[in-house]
Amino acid sequence: MSELHEIAMLWVEGPLSYVEQLCVQSFLDAGHAVTLYHYKPVFNVPEGATLVHGDVVLKRDEFIQHGRTNSLALFSDVFRYHLLNQSDRVIWADTDAYCVKPFVTGTGHYFGWESGKHINGGVLGLPKDSPALAGLLEMCGDEYGIPEWYSDEMRDKLRLQAENGVPLHVSELPWGVWGPHAVTHYLQKSGEDRHAFSREVLYPVPFQKRRRLVKSGRRSAAEAYLSEATTSIHLYGRRIREFLASRPDGLPDAGGLIDHLLEKHRIDPRAAPIPVRRAQAEAVAQ
Structure with a gap:
């Protein structure tokens, strides 16, 4: 049995595209056991990953969705915190983490x-x-809670609004409030931020340069951002799917980083294409 930590992921429902297949397969090929949690049927899951219904971690009648984008990222944030609290030797990874x-x-x-x-x-x-x-x-126990890292002025404003009977739900707060913003705050508050890796380890390719993951050519090369310290590459899931969906046949450039990784892990992108309609809808929602 592997001494490595188990990798846990969540895909609420529907088919995985080749982007998610690539990420799941990359962990399997690195020697990690992978559990993919879901709430409705999922498809195109790489052989070797274990499928588990999300109810074993968190039962929900409704999923918390971001008010502007309808993204399930808020629910995913809550899910991962509960999962880590219930688990030993588990590391969470989004399905766009390679x-x-x-x-x-x-x-x-x-x-x-x-x-x-x-x-x-x-x-x-x-x-x-x-x-x-x-x-x-x-924090996640109160969907109308006021983030404690907000400025006094903003907290007073939200508190007054709540007292007047119109509290602001978390889904109406800025993107990332229960994600990176909260994670950063609580890790810094506890001093656990001392364990944080530098950017090159898990997020080497900047968000602004994400299209270089898809393109080929010396000026587009994403490999320039990687180093010996790199253990993961964030592929910016919904954004990269939207970009890929706009390209011929929904495919990355031959010779680009994603193309190279697909070949390395024997993933056929034509067998699990980017859902163009969904990708376009996500683009409009942004």
């Missing part, structure tokens, strides 16, 4: 800076006794 090399941790902490301001939770390992994890779980 594994470059095995994830190894002696403390249970596994996360990194995405920018100069935020630690991202797209890859997140926290021990069950983590004070930051406890803070995140407490």
Whole structure:
């Protein structure tokens, strides 16, 4: 049995595209056991991944969705915190996290800076006794709570609004409020941010340069951002799917990084295409 931590992921329903297939397969090929949680039927799941219904972690009648985009990212945030609180030797990974090399941790902490301001939770390992994890779980218990990291002026404004009978639901707050913003705050509050990796480890390709993951050519090469320290590459799921859907046959450039990785892991992109209609809808929602 592998001594590596198990990798946990969530795909609520529907087919995986070749982008998600690639990420799941990358962890399997690195030697990790992978559990893909879901709530409705899913398809195109790489052989070797274990499918588990999400109810074993968190029963929900309704999914929390972002008010502007209808994204399920808020629910995914809540789900991962509950999962980590219930699990031993598990690291969370979003389905757009590609594994470059095995994830190894002696403390249970596994996360990194995405920018100069935020630690991202797209890859997140926290021990069950983590004070930051406890803070995140407490936060998620109140969907109308006022983030404690907001300025006094903003907190007073939201408090007054609540007192007047119109509290603001988390789905109406800015994108990432229960994700990177909260993760960064609680890790810094507990001092666990000392475990955070530098950007090159988990998020080497900047968001602004994400299209270089798809394109080929010297000026577009995403490989320039990688280093020996890199263990994961964030593929910016919905954004990269939207870009891929706009291209001929929904495919990356031959010779580009994603094309190279698909070949490496024997993923046939034509067998699990990008759902063009969904990708376009996501683009409009942004």
